[in-house]
Amino acid sequence: MVLSAVVYDAARLIGPDEPRRPPPAGLRGRRTALEAAEGRCAGLLLNGRIDRAAYQRRAADRARRGPHPE
Template identity: 70%
Template sequence: MSTVGAVLALTAAALVLAAVVYDAARLGRPAEAREPPLARLRGRRAAPEAAESWCAGLRIHGRIDQAAYQQRMADLAHGHRTHHSAPSPTGR
Protein backbone atom coordinates (compact mmCIF):
# COMPACT_ATOMS: atom_id res chain seq x y z
CA MET A 1 0.00 0.00 0.00
CA SER A 2 1.36 3.38 -0.91
CA THR A 3 1.80 6.24 1.51
CA VAL A 4 -0.99 8.22 -0.15
CA GLY A 5 -3.34 5.25 0.14
CA ALA A 6 -2.49 4.83 3.80
CA VAL A 7 -3.16 8.52 4.48
CA LEU A 8 -6.51 8.33 2.67
CA ALA A 9 -7.50 5.18 4.58
CA LEU A 10 -6.50 6.77 7.89
CA THR A 11 -8.47 9.95 7.05
CA ALA A 12 -11.56 7.93 6.11
CA ALA A 13 -11.31 5.90 9.32
CA ALA A 14 -10.98 9.08 11.39
CA LEU A 15 -14.07 10.57 9.72
CA VAL A 16 -16.10 7.42 10.36
CA LEU A 17 -14.99 7.36 13.99
CA ALA A 18 -15.89 11.05 14.39
CA ALA A 19 -19.35 10.38 12.93
CA VAL A 20 -19.93 7.47 15.32
CA VAL A 21 -18.90 9.57 18.33
CA TYR A 22 -21.09 12.47 17.18
CA ASP A 23 -24.15 10.22 16.72
CA ALA A 24 -23.63 8.55 20.09
CA ALA A 25 -23.41 11.93 21.82
CA ARG A 26 -26.45 13.28 19.95
CA LEU A 27 -28.59 10.26 20.77
CA GLY A 28 -27.61 10.44 24.43
CA ARG A 29 -29.26 13.84 24.88
CA PRO A 30 -32.96 14.25 25.76
CA ALA A 31 -35.48 14.35 22.91
CA GLU A 32 -36.21 18.07 23.38
CA ALA A 33 -32.59 18.94 22.71
CA ARG A 34 -32.69 16.95 19.45
CA GLU A 35 -35.72 18.80 18.12
CA PRO A 36 -34.65 21.23 15.40
CA PRO A 37 -35.22 24.93 16.15
CA LEU A 38 -37.62 25.37 13.22
CA ALA A 39 -39.87 22.60 14.53
CA ARG A 40 -40.04 24.30 17.93
CA LEU A 41 -40.84 27.57 16.20
CA ARG A 42 -43.57 25.90 14.16
CA GLY A 43 -45.08 24.47 17.34
CA ARG A 44 -45.26 27.93 18.88
CA ARG A 45 -46.87 29.44 15.81
CA ALA A 46 -49.32 26.68 14.98
CA ALA A 47 -52.08 27.83 17.35
CA PRO A 48 -52.00 31.52 16.33
CA GLU A 49 -51.96 30.54 12.65
CA ALA A 50 -54.98 28.29 13.18
CA ALA A 51 -56.78 31.13 14.98
CA GLU A 52 -55.92 33.51 12.15
CA SER A 53 -57.28 31.08 9.56
CA TRP A 54 -60.42 30.59 11.64
CA CYS A 55 -61.02 34.35 11.87
CA ALA A 56 -60.42 34.78 8.15
CA GLY A 57 -62.96 32.03 7.46
CA LEU A 58 -65.50 33.73 9.71
CA ARG A 59 -64.95 37.02 7.87
CA ILE A 60 -65.13 35.46 4.40
CA HIS A 61 -68.42 33.75 5.22
CA GLY A 62 -69.91 36.88 6.74
CA ARG A 63 -70.08 35.56 10.31
CA ILE A 64 -68.22 38.59 11.76
CA ASP A 65 -68.03 42.19 10.60
CA GLN A 66 -64.92 44.14 9.60
CA ALA A 67 -64.46 45.74 13.04
CA ALA A 68 -64.63 42.38 14.85
CA TYR A 69 -62.21 40.88 12.34
CA GLN A 70 -59.73 43.72 12.80
CA GLN A 71 -59.98 43.49 16.58
CA ARG A 72 -59.36 39.73 16.54
CA MET A 73 -56.38 40.10 14.23
CA ALA A 74 -54.95 42.89 16.38
CA ASP A 75 -55.34 40.68 19.46
CA LEU A 76 -53.54 37.83 17.67
CA ALA A 77 -50.77 40.18 16.52
CA HIS A 78 -50.19 41.19 20.14
CA GLY A 79 -50.03 37.57 21.27
CA HIS A 80 -53.48 37.40 22.83
CA ARG A 81 -55.45 34.25 22.15
CA THR A 82 -59.07 35.14 21.73
CA HIS A 83 -61.95 32.81 22.47
CA HIS A 84 -64.79 34.78 20.96
CA SER A 85 -67.74 32.77 19.85
CA ALA A 86 -69.05 33.58 16.43
CA PRO A 87 -72.54 35.04 16.31
CA SER A 88 -75.14 32.55 15.24
CA PRO A 89 -76.90 33.18 11.91
CA THR A 90 -80.22 33.53 13.76
CA GLY A 91 -78.83 36.21 16.10
CA ARG A 92 -79.28 34.12 19.28
Protein backbone atom coordinates in the same frame (compact mmCIF):
# COMPACT_ATOMS: atom_id res chain seq x y z
CA MET B 1 -74.57 1.24 11.77
CA VAL B 2 -76.75 3.21 9.37
CA LEU B 3 -78.79 4.52 12.28
CA SER B 4 -75.66 5.77 14.04
CA ALA B 5 -74.59 7.57 10.85
CA VAL B 6 -77.99 9.26 10.61
CA VAL B 7 -77.81 10.37 14.25
CA TYR B 8 -74.27 11.65 13.76
CA ASP B 9 -75.23 13.66 10.66
CA ALA B 10 -78.27 15.12 12.40
CA ALA B 11 -76.16 16.19 15.37
CA ARG B 12 -73.66 17.90 13.07
CA LEU B 13 -76.43 19.76 11.28
CA ILE B 14 -77.95 20.97 14.53
CA GLY B 15 -74.65 21.81 16.26
CA PRO B 16 -72.67 25.04 15.90
CA ASP B 17 -70.57 25.57 12.77
CA GLU B 18 -67.57 26.87 14.70
CA PRO B 19 -66.03 25.32 17.79
CA ARG B 20 -66.58 27.29 20.99
CA ARG B 21 -62.89 27.47 21.82
CA PRO B 22 -59.78 26.97 19.67
CA PRO B 23 -57.69 23.86 20.28
CA PRO B 24 -55.08 24.16 23.06
CA ALA B 25 -51.90 25.89 21.94
CA GLY B 26 -49.63 23.62 23.94
CA LEU B 27 -50.35 20.60 21.76
CA ARG B 28 -49.27 22.05 18.43
CA GLY B 29 -47.11 25.00 19.32
CA ARG B 30 -48.00 28.63 19.77
CA ARG B 31 -47.19 29.75 16.22
CA THR B 32 -49.31 27.05 14.66
CA ALA B 33 -52.19 27.88 17.00
CA LEU B 34 -52.00 31.56 16.02
CA GLU B 35 -51.98 30.62 12.33
CA ALA B 36 -55.00 28.38 12.86
CA ALA B 37 -56.81 31.20 14.68
CA GLU B 38 -56.08 33.51 11.75
CA GLY B 39 -57.51 30.95 9.35
CA ARG B 40 -60.66 30.55 11.45
CA CYS B 41 -61.17 34.32 11.64
CA ALA B 42 -60.60 34.72 7.91
CA GLY B 43 -63.18 32.02 7.27
CA LEU B 44 -65.66 33.73 9.57
CA LEU B 45 -65.09 37.04 7.78
CA LEU B 46 -65.46 35.51 4.31
CA ASN B 47 -68.67 33.72 5.32
CA GLY B 48 -70.17 36.90 6.76
CA ARG B 49 -70.27 35.64 10.36
CA ILE B 50 -68.18 38.55 11.69
CA ASP B 51 -67.76 42.08 10.37
CA ARG B 52 -64.55 43.82 9.39
CA ALA B 53 -64.16 45.61 12.74
CA ALA B 54 -64.42 42.33 14.68
CA TYR B 55 -61.86 40.75 12.35
CA GLN B 56 -59.46 43.66 12.91
CA ARG B 57 -59.91 43.47 16.70
CA ARG B 58 -59.13 39.77 16.65
CA ALA B 59 -56.09 40.34 14.43
CA ALA B 60 -54.80 43.06 16.80
CA ASP B 61 -55.25 40.72 19.77
CA ARG B 62 -53.27 38.01 17.99
CA ALA B 63 -50.55 40.51 17.06
CA ARG B 64 -50.19 41.59 20.69
CA ARG B 65 -49.86 37.99 21.84
CA GLY B 66 -47.47 37.08 19.03
CA PRO B 67 -45.47 33.88 18.76
CA HIS B 68 -43.16 33.61 21.76
CA PRO B 69 -40.32 31.11 21.89
CA GLU B 70 -41.20 28.18 24.09
